[in-house]
Amino acid sequence: MATTDQDILRGTLDLLVLKALSWGASHGYDVARWIEFATDDALAVGEGTLYPALHRLEERGWVSARWGVSENNRRAKFYALTARGRAQLRVETESWTRYARAVFAALRAPALP
Amino acid sequence: MGGWARFRGLFGPDPERDVDDELSFHIEMRTRELETRGESPERARELALARFGSLERPRAECVAIDERRGRRHARAETMSELRQDVAFALRTLARAPVFTLVAVATLALGIGANTAIFSVVHAVLLEALPFRDADRLHEISTVYPDGTSYPLSPPDFMSVQADARHFEDVVALRDGPVTLLGRGDPQEVVAAQVSAGFAEFVGLRFVLGRPFARAEHDPGRHRVAVLTHGFWQRELGGARDVVGRTLDIEGDPYEVIGVLAEGSTIAPAIDLYAPLLYDERYDATTARGRRGEFLTVIGRARPGVAAEQLEADLRRVGSELAARFPDTNGRLTFGAAPLRERLVGDVRTPLLVLLGAVGFVLLIACANVANLLLARASARQGELAVRAALGAGRGRLVRQLLTESTVLSLLGGAAGLLLAHWATAALVRAQAGNIPRVEEVGLDGTVLLATLAISLLTGLVFGTVPALQATRPGLTLALREEGRGVVGRAGQRLRSGLIVAEIAVAVVLLVGAGLLLRSFAELTRVDPGFRTEQALSFRIQMTPARYPEGEQVRAFADRLIAQLERLPGVTAVAAASSLPLTGVSSLISFAVTGAPPPPDDVNAEISILSVTPGYFGTLGARIASGRDFTEHDRGDAPLVALINEAGARKWFPGENPVGRRVTAVNDYEVVGVVSDVLQENPGTPAVAELYVPYQQRSTRTLRVVVRSRGAPATMMAAIRSELRQLDETMAVRDLAPLEQLVSRSVAQPRFFMALLALFAAGALLLAAIGVFGVLNYSVTQRARELSIRMALGARAPQVVGMIVRRSVLLAGAGLAIGVAAALALGGVLRSQLFQVGVVDPLTLGAVALVLLAVVVLASWLPARRAAAMDPGLMLRG
Numbered sequence: 001m002a003t004t005d006q007d008i009l010r011g012t013l014d015l016l017v018l019k020a021l022s023w024g025a026s027h028g029y030d031v032a033r034w035i036e037f038a039t040d041d042a043l044a045v046g047e048g049t050l051y052p053a054l055h056r057l058e059e060r061g062w063v064s065a066r067w068g069v070s071e072n073n074r075r076a077k078f079y080a081l082t083a084r085g086r087a088q089l090r091v092e093t094e095s096w097t098r099y100a101r102a103v104f105a106a107l108r109a110p111a112l113p
Numbered sequence: 114m115g116g117w118a119r120f121r122g123l124f125g126p127d128p129e130r131d132v133d134d135e136l137s138f139h140i141e142m143r144t145r146e147l148e149t150r151g152e153s154p155e156r157a158r159e160l161a162l163a164r165f166g167s168l169e170r171p172r173a174e175c176v177a178i179d180e181r182r183g184r185r186h187a188r189a190e191t192m193s194e195l196r197q198d199v200a201f202a203l204r205t206l207a208r209a210p211v212f213t214l215v216a217v218a219t220l221a222l223g224i225g226a227n228t229a230i231f232s233v234v235h236a237v238l239l240e241a242l243p244f245r246d247a248d249r250l251h252e253i254s255t256v257y258p259d260g261t262s263y264p265l266s267p268p269d270f271m272s273v274q275a276d277a278r279h280f281e282d283v284v285a286l287r288d289g290p291v292t293l294l295g296r297g298d299p300q301e302v303v304a305a306q307v308s309a310g311f312a313e314f315v316g317l318r319f320v321l322g323r324p325f326a327r328a329e330h331d332p333g334r335h336r337v338a339v340l341t342h343g344f345w346q347r348e349l350g351g352a353r354d355v356v357g358r359t360l361d362i363e364g365d366p367y368e369v370i371g372v373l374a375e376g377s378t379i380a381p382a383i384d385l386y387a388p389l390l391y392d393e394r395y396d397a398t399t400a401r402g403r404r405g406e407f408l409t410v411i412g413r414a415r416p417g418v419a420a421e422q423l424e425a426d427l428r429r430v431g432s433e434l435a436a437r438f439p440d441t442n443g444r445l446t447f448g449a450a451p452l453r454e455r456l457v458g459d460v461r462t463p464l465l466v467l468l469g470a471v472g473f474v475l476l477i478a479c480a481n482v483a484n485l486l487l488a489r490a491s492a493r494q495g496e497l498a499v500r501a502a503l504g505a506g507r508g509r510l511v512r513q514l515l516t517e518s519t520v521l522s523l524l525g526g527a528a529g530l531l532l533a534h535w536a537t538a539a540l541v542r543a544q545a546g547n548i549p550r551v552e553e554v555g556l557d558g559t560v561l562l563a564t565l566a567i568s569l570l571t572g573l574v575f576g577t578v579p580a581l582q583a584t585r586p587g588l589t590l591a592l593r594e595e596g597r598g599v600v601g602r603a604g605q606r607l608r609s610g611l612i613v614a615e616i617a618v619a620v621v622l623l624v625g626a627g628l629l630l631r632s633f634a635e636l637t638r639v640d641p642g643f644r645t646e647q648a649l650s651f652r653i654q655m656t657p658a659r660y661p662e663g664e665q666v667r668a669f670a671d672r673l674i675a676q677l678e679r680l681p682g683v684t685a686v687a688a689a690s691s692l693p694l695t696g697v698s699s700l701i702s703f704a705v706t707g708a709p710p711p712p713d714d715v716n717a718e719i720s721i722l723s724v725t726p727g728y729f730g731t732l733g734a735r736i737a738s739g740r741d742f743t744e745h746d747r748g749d750a751p752l753v754a755l756i757n758e759a760g761a762r763k764w765f766p767g768e769n770p771v772g773r774r775v776t777a778v779n780d781y782e783v784v785g786v787v788s789d790v791l792q793e794n795p796g797t798p799a800v801a802e803l804y805v806p807y808q809q810r811s812t813r814t815l816r817v818v819v820r821s822r823g824a825p826a827t828m829m830a831a832i833r834s835e836l837r838q839l840d841e842t843m844a845v846r847d848l849a850p851l852e853q854l855v856s857r858s859v860a861q862p863r864f865f866m867a868l869l870a871l872f873a874a875g876a877l878l879l880a881a882i883g884v885f886g887v888l889n890y891s892v893t894q895r896a897r898e899l900s901i902r903m904a905l906g907a908r909a910p911q912v913v914g915m916i917v918r919r920s921v922l923l924a925g926a927g928l929a930i931g932v933a934a935a936l937a938l939g940g941v942l943r944s945q946l947f948q949v950g951v952v953d954p955l956t957l958g959a960v961a962l963v964l965l966a967v968v969v970l971a972s973w974l975p976a977r978r979a980a981a982m983d984p985g986l987m988l989r990g
Binding site: 027028029032046047048049050051052055056058059067070072074075076077 | 131132134135136138139141142143145164165166167168170171172174175178179181182
């Protein structure tokens, strides 16, 4: 059962990353840790796939990146949501919510009278 | 990384390195976290790597994404920079409208002239002839022992076609005027009779109908014709149902069996094609008819066969025929020349000279615009210095300035294209200069590309030096010395050098134009041997259908002359088979009775003309000795002839020809010698001519000369109406004042002379503008110095003298270089000159005088301005 959840979540990796960054700029490792915490470790195997997602979002202009210094004084790349990224997150959140509500309602609906 | 990290930005982003840094940071952080939870360092790292999964895949993906983004970014940046530069350049140019207008106009003239001449060169010299495998087509000719070339006779054509091994195929055509009847006024059209397989050989394309069948070349069958596209459109309104219709050509019905596609013809003058009828002369096995030469023969060489092999092949065919038919072919052979050479060989040199000339004009235009830019650069020192101070690198500034000059040259190119379009259209319309293939001239894709290339190159040529000069290090000085300018002594030298170069190039063009002008003057000074004033000429053709017998032809000629003589205002009328300046007329073999046969390398032929009594008087030629023809020299009287002076010199050196007998098909007694008249053009000496009475040797082509006191236009109308009354089926051709024969014979040299003179005048004007610009600018620059001089007592004439002296120095240097270059380049003009040497003191002297005069004139205004300055005002201000 857990494997299926993780598959679904991984399909929405872009959305998760946008959400992770909605609390402020952070580097890839922090994004990974938030996803671990928020999704019951959906990326338990294959955290690496997070990075192409981050770079793709940067290419699309939803996320901006700059090099900075981490808490432990290491050179690290920090990502932040752009205005367009924030708008995208809103749109995707809404559509996911609508989708999930519809699926949930359908699953609880009785048989035809 | 250390010290290197600081410089990394200099070489642009390094995606691989960045991705590695990013991923290893992640692994390291995870390892550290696991360690704080109590794992051993080795175990922690192992677990971290396992969690991460594949390292290679994300790494490769990230690098690919970043590189793609980097490239796109760089491209966008370049484009936006270019857009900015172009927009900035346009704004800057719009702020200096006078400068922009002068520069664009100068460039438009230069580029326009180049585009126009290049489009002519491209159409005439470069573009392939519109025939299948045109590069392998050669014209084959009969070559006489003295090296002269003639067409082929039918039996010789059949022999060459059968025996030449290095030719894939050989075809023949015979073209000439025929009279088209039954469509309103009779009119003359040009018909080409072509040998079997001609359409396939040339690759003629049909819009309607079909080519001739082999059987249609047999004599005695019903006649067929194929129309050219132009004739079909013009005469038959492009009717689709034309195939099957009948045309009346000189009384014979011709069935139209096809129409050619537009532009698909061997020569633009041809109106219709008919099959060459293979009568008994088309026989390779007999001697009969071998010396009646009238076929233009074209052969297609086999692929890869060299010109020498073709020549050798034809010589072999010639010597085989000479052995077999010694009486007719004993001294003859055959030769070949590339068809393109035959068509355009004459105009190659003049066109290339013109192309070179417009290239020179463009160089001068470039120098002028460069000078303008240099002058402007000093005015813009402040702006450039500010931009440099704000961090724009030298490369950035140079790029900006080059963008500006490219924008200028593209604007100039666009305007030039308009000029060229207009000029070439006028050229094609006027058919100026008798240039072959000129109707193909136009601004096609190649020409447009060439113009674009020329424009871009031009922008670089005139833009580079000023851009480098304006941005050279030390620019910040300008901030302090605003206005005084960095363009100091070095700039001044550069500008002077440009002026000297401009003058030198202008001198080369002036010398070339001067030589052609002198040569043309010599051409027009040549005495044509006849009087052209108050005389008209025209040509008629008596068709075999209407005038089957010689008797009828002669009777018509008599009647025509008698009718025309009666017209009011007419003082004399005469006719001949050919007129001066219409080309050498038909050649026949010639011998002086009782004289030893001429050596083998002398062409034993003479040009024969039939003339009516009074012809020489009407034309204004002179009887040098003996007598003129009279009304009594008719068919039943003894055969008599006159020989021209060239003929007398050639055949009767040191003797009096009068009273001698000669053979030219018939035996004639020479009764007089007549002065030479021009035959081809003034540059070609007269060849031997034998005149015989028209009544003793009539021809169906008749050229008539009418001398009158009346206005030409009235006379022309009267002549037309007279002819309509005599024979309403007869077309009147080439009705025009006699002067036109003379002017047409020098049309080509006049055209080239006029164009080169135009370009030289343009070059001189541009050079004068350049001199003016530089001196005017230097007066502005030196205003303070000049004011001090005047305040210290220098008088206006001294100041004027100083400025003018400088211009004369520049002109002298340019003149010396230019004359040296002109002498070195003179050889290319040699073939175009008539009675003028390449080193012509008169031309050189005239050029020097004109140039000095123009340069002094150009320096006069700046000098006056300098002399008129108020020293007090200047020094106080």
